[in-house]
Amino acid sequence: MQACPYNPVQMPELPEVETTRRGLVPRVVGRTIQDVVVRDARLRWPVPRDLARHLRGAEVVAIRRRGKYLLFDLPKGHLLVHLGMSGRLTMVPDDRPAKLHDHVDVRLDSHESLRLNDPRRFGAVLWIGGAAEKHALLRGLGVEPFDPAFTGEYLHALARGRRVAVKQFIMNARVVTGVGNIYASEALFRAGIHPARPVGRISLERWNGLAQAIRDTLSLALDAGGSTLRDYVSATGEPGQFQNVTSVYDREGQPCRRCARPIKALRQGQRSTFYCTGCQR
DNA sequence: ACTGGCTCCTGAGGGC
DNA sequence: TGCCCTCAGGAGCCAG
Numbered sequence A: 001m002q003a004c005p006y007n008p009v010q011m012p013e014l015p016e017v018e019t020t021r022r023g024l025v026p027r028v029v030g031r032t033i034q035d036v037v038v039r040d041a042r043l044r045w046p047v048p049r050d051l052a053r054h055l056r057g058a059e060v061v062a063i064r065r066r067g068k069y070l071l072f073d074l075p076k077g078h079l080l081v082h083l084g085m086s087g088r089l090t091m092v093p094d095d096r097p098a099k100l101h102d103h104v105d106v107r108l109d110s111h112e113s114l115r116l117n118d119p120r121r122f123g124a125v126l127w128i129g130g131a132a133e134k135h136a137l138l139r140g141l142g143v144e145p146f147d148p149a150f151t152g153e154y155l156h157a158l159a160r161g162r163r164v165a166v167k168q169f170i171m172n173a174r175v176v177t178g179v180g181n182i183y184a185s186e187a188l189f190r191a192g193i194h195p196a197r198p199v200g201r202i203s204l205e206r207w208n209g210l211a212q213a214i215r216d217t218l219s220l221a222l223d224a225g226g227s228t229l230r231d232y233v234s235a236t237g238e239p240g241q242f243q244n245v246t247s248v249y250d251r252e253g254q255p256c257r258r259c260a261r262p263i264k265a266l267r268q269g270q271r272s273t274f275y276c277t278g279c280q281r
Numbered sequence B: 001a002c003t004g005g006c007t008c009c010t011g012a013g014g015g016c
Numbered sequence C: 001t002g003c004c005c006t007c008a009g010g011a012g013c014c015a016g
Helices: A014-028 A051-055 A152-159 A166-170 A181-191 A204-227 A229-233
Strands: A033-038 A062-066 A069-074 A077-082 A088-093 A102-108 A112-117 A124-129 A264-268 A271-275
Touching: A014 A062, A014 A069, A014 A088, A014 A112, A014 A204, A033 A051, A051 A077, A051 A124, A152 A204, A166 A181, A166 A204, A181 A204, A181 A271
Parallel strands: none
Antiparallel strands: A033 A102, A062 A069, A069 A077, A077 A124, A088 A112, A102 A112, A264 A271
16 A cells, blocks of 8 residues: 655644744744735635735734644734645745745745645635634634543543544544544554444543543644754755654565564545554454 | 535546 | 556545
């Protein structure tokens, strides 16, 4: 089974989105938006025509993350950005020529622009007037993996009576936000749970282990992302040198790092899953 | 209420 | 070398 041709470390999963957020804060928060340049409005949803009207003259008060959504808080609303699967947000000098797929620039009063590059255009740039939490894209989102409310009890209760496979369950943003395809396989390996196991047949104890495994998996990636922080927000946006090591993802046929049995692959909901038959039950 | 399948898009990689 | 085909991913949306 062929995995995504992109190096996993370059794909914006939650740790990469959070790393991007942290990198942007010191250079964007407190700045005033001077203008917006939209070169190609055809993202996941069209970039609103009146985006510049909403943003011009507004100060960025804060940058938050909800799941994989970035929220730029402005006095009268929010700029929502999603990186999809190939989006990059970088800070560039205002006079830097746009390259292929540089779809949107948000020009600040610091002679720098926040630039979105997104070859596959699965990303989104939207305006939210009013309370962000009430927006359709954010309203139904589940708990954040680092929220104290994300516990084995929470998962156990939500899974009660349901038959969906655990891997699809933890990738469901209505259950828990920010767990993408790569980290779903990795967390299940860490927790020793077979990805196809129906969620209604998982004990509370094992849910506790999985909640912790998800946090650990994301934390490790976040720490790694920290080492490439500069790269994520640099003028070039070049990926870092960090070598991402996965336990199971994209390792079909290779020996399990724990028990040496060959890693297996299967498809769940049009997505590739990787797991170890020896370590996961 | 759940669940599974479809969809958007581009670029990488394999086969010939 | 180069062309063509397939496939990967996030997640909203819809049908059953």
